[in-house]
Amino acid sequence: MPSYTAPVKDMQFVLHDVLGIGQSDIPGYEELDRDTTAAILEEAAKLAEGVLAPVNAIGDREGCHLENGVVRTPSGFAEAFAQVKEGGWNGLDLPEEFGGQNLPYVMNSATGEFFVSANMALNMYQGLTHGAISAILAHGSDDQKAQYLPKMVSLDWTGTMNLTEPHCGTDLGLIRTKAEPQDDGSYAITGQKIFISAGEHDMAENIIHLVLAKAPGGGAGTKGISLFIVPKFMVNDDGSLGARNGVSVGSIEDKMGIHGNATCVMNYDGATGYLVGDLHKGMRAMFTMMNEARLGVGLQGYAQAVVAYENAVAYAKDRLQGRDVTGTKNPEGPADPLLVHPDIRRVLMDQKSFVEGARAFTMWGASLIDRAHRRQDAEADGLISLMTPVIKGFLTDKGFDMCVQAQQVYGGHGYIEEWGMSQFARDARIAMIYEGANGVQALDLVGRKLAQDGGKHVMAFFALVKDEVAGAGDPRMEDIRAALKAASKDLQAAGQYFMENGMKNPNDALSGSTDFMHLFGHACLGLVWTRMARAAYAALDAGTADPAFYEAKLATARYYMARQLPATALHLARIRSGAAPVMALAEADF
């Protein structure tokens, strides 16, 4: 059975040493001193380690079961979910008027990492609810907010997002679910939605479905789409629950992973729905939540790698196999621990340097969302909008790879379900797919975000890198800054290639979209590792009581720079080869 220990100290390092959140000018951040965040993180860690993680493997093994229209969640899930609820974790960053605590979003992300590492499938019931709340907060009427939000914030009711249909996911313009206006101002929703995470389950009194559907008069494609609230049980004016609405679960999917979360086919058969926001503006309503939702999925990708890494380290220290070629390390034992072998260290350092970089990148992203929302900072909004597909696509691609590498450390035992390493890889796999498959993230990045607002946001990113490279001239940082500079040069060269070629032939840009997303991802991790190294030197210079911790940050930064960042050159080479090799084959020749 795998174990999980929440990396509280590493998270504190990111929040305070790197992001300096206590000194930030973002409203609400002034409350986040070291002691406050430590208290919150310790509480979250306790829940994650003691309550959520212990039922993670059970969830995978038992899965969810549909019996007479009711979805039964795995043993222990309801009890664990009750503790999430009791702790008020869902409302951490939500408005006080609806029962939340109004803390910054960055704290939701920080604690969220622990919950996802501990039990991704269970956390999704909460995560989907949080997403639905955000949609209603942003676009719902005051009545809707009053009617739904308090119960959703408290997790008495959970939420879902209904976008995909059997014939379309990415291309939502094709959806067929219909919304017919009724005399009372509501709509009758009819159609089928698939891949609805937490669509039905036994852990909440009611489920509030947010559904994309086409109402008459909206025109073709995505323009005709509106967003509706469809409660599982009708809600009376006094807040009590009424009759069952015309929505039901048709079946649940047998999936590669996240078995503990019910992925439902939802059938809407004239179900009563209530318009959220403006008619025919449903896509806009969905898009406003996307930065947050996609950051959450990027977080899932690396959070699985965090727990996989922890277990790989434990195994590498414990398992005796072979001898250190430079001299026996465990002479009393029959063999040395795996950790002595350079190739084992290599994969562990790959994992460590990735997850720590990913954490810093994601928390930085979360703080930009706070800055955008709490200070109405358009620059922060633009920057996080640019980096969102990178956080989602790069961190989930790499997060999955790292889970696979962690599994590999276990040798044959990694393939045996009992040891739990397979689950991390299988669970992490979905993050590359949902909330916009990673190819779509790359398209969003290259096709939309790069040129957004005249390319202002990517220029702002380059300016940040330039400042970091120029730095304060600390000679100890020279090698690290040189690596970041080289990566940034590759990124700029790729952008240049797109500008010069993408206009004439869009396929020259699109053929390099995934490579660009990865190139950008490496540059971002290079940037945050440079910041982390700077923070580590600062702590060491200030005479920290824990020098080993900061020295390890420096060693890990240098590992990333030496072994991972050089990938930017490969991505650039591929991008520069353009569309010709990619598009050469006739359809029949595939």
Added chain:
Amino acid sequence: MPSYTAPVKDMQFVLHDVLGIGQSDIPGYEELDRDTTAAILEEAAKLAEGVLAPVNAIGDREGCHLENGVVRTPSGFAEAFAQVKEGGWNGLDLPEEFGGQNLPYVMNSATGEFFVSANMALNMYQGLTHGAISAILAHGSDDQKAQYLPKMVSLDWTGTMNLTEPHCGTDLGLIRTKAEPQDDGSYAITGQKIFISAGEHDMAENIIHLVLAKAPGGGAGTKGISLFIVPKFMVNDDGSLGARNGVSVGSIEDKMGIHGNATCVMNYDGATGYLVGDLHKGMRAMFTMMNEARLGVGLQGYAQAVVAYENAVAYAKDRLQGRDVTGTKNPEGPADPLLVHPDIRRVLMDQKSFVEGARAFTMWGASLIDRAHRRQDAEADGLISLMTPVIKGFLTDKGFDMCVQAQQVYGGHGYIEEWGMSQFARDARIAMIYEGANGVQALDLVGRKLAQDGGKHVMAFFALVKDEVAGAGDPRMEDIRAALKAASKDLQAAGQYFMENGMKNPNDALSGSTDFMHLFGHACLGLVWTRMARAAYAALDAGTADPAFYEAKLATARYYMARQLPATALHLARIRSGAAPVMALAEADF
């Protein structure tokens, strides 16, 4: 449900256009003209497509079940296995005196690809038997051969390989299974073996276990290991089956994939065993089979990618989503097929260029095994010995990646088991682990094979590349040869780095071992793609009736050169960063 079509035409291209097997001087190859191999491949294709593939998903879903000491294989497996048996496929390359057909090993590999793509789990029952036969052929006594081989060649009996124990896999010197000499010359075998594929099942009359165990007087470590035959049922002198031997299945593992193959814990409780080959020389006996076994696992890695690719192509042509940015391709439909999108083409070209390169590489390797065995060619033996860890490690790492990419083409459906794409990835995953985890392959390559026989074999490899780069001066090949040359230069530079640094500090070499294995793998695929391109031009110049087929080979070669081969520079950069970043952290800091 996924489908499978055996790539007979592509295999014929490799065997004849590229390897020219009909014109080879290897004994037995003279029979392999185009018509003969076509007939064999068509028969194998029929079996793979019509019998093995249809029960592949069933095997995954049902798995194997242990009931009262008997393992029940999935529905339809026994019937399908009976057809493999009836077709005589197991004896294709085995000696006629034991019921085989004595065809070259390359034909076993060529037909094997089809069987593995169709149903890897089922094929393993046969593959393990084939491996056990090879061990007995190479090291068994004449009596043992007469007693066991005819029934094993016919698949009336199957075989297993018993190496791993709970506390050791890679480091076999640690095994504890004991062999006590008995008065009648046999041994009493006692101990526990784990991860025994096909260790127990209901498809054969008897199971012949090959077991590594320690007999008294052999000394410590691997030197004390001997190899034993332990039949499930004792075999009487007249060939009839006698009493049940003291070997039984303790449990079967719940695995990430290959559910249709029973992975058993085998308990030996004073079981009667018969020494194979010399006492205390069991490791040597195992090693002589290793080239073949590891080539077989490399084949598994890419064979799963073959069928995953085929299904990804079918989905990309069928699924309508979005529009071609350069102009609508399917104006009558609501959207264009996925295949119009450059990023979808990119992943399909990655897959196509990999699987076709991997096929050519593996069949070349198989022909080197034939050359080594049938002509006692020491150079061929040295070359395949060098390339074996590359075939195993590189092709399984990449094969798994490609299965994951194929799954990604399906979007959300790729994550749903019903669609079958998850199974390909989960099944392919094991090939990176068993028969020596890929990190061990890299260690074998860098730590043993590179310097073997004074580095003669790697020099021979470079000479081959040099000849291919020099070529006949065909100007149409210039770009392809230039790419191969660049990759080869990177490989030589990496070798140079190891020579200059590995002696002083072995960890400088070992820290780059996996990167070197991948660098070498790319160089090998670059080499075979250059050969394939040359063969394609030759066919076009000769006025082939099927120019589109050969043009597609050229386009795919150029894709590999432009998009994949540049990875050599990244691997070289990582190798050159040496051991320092890899080994910097203290154990406590992981």
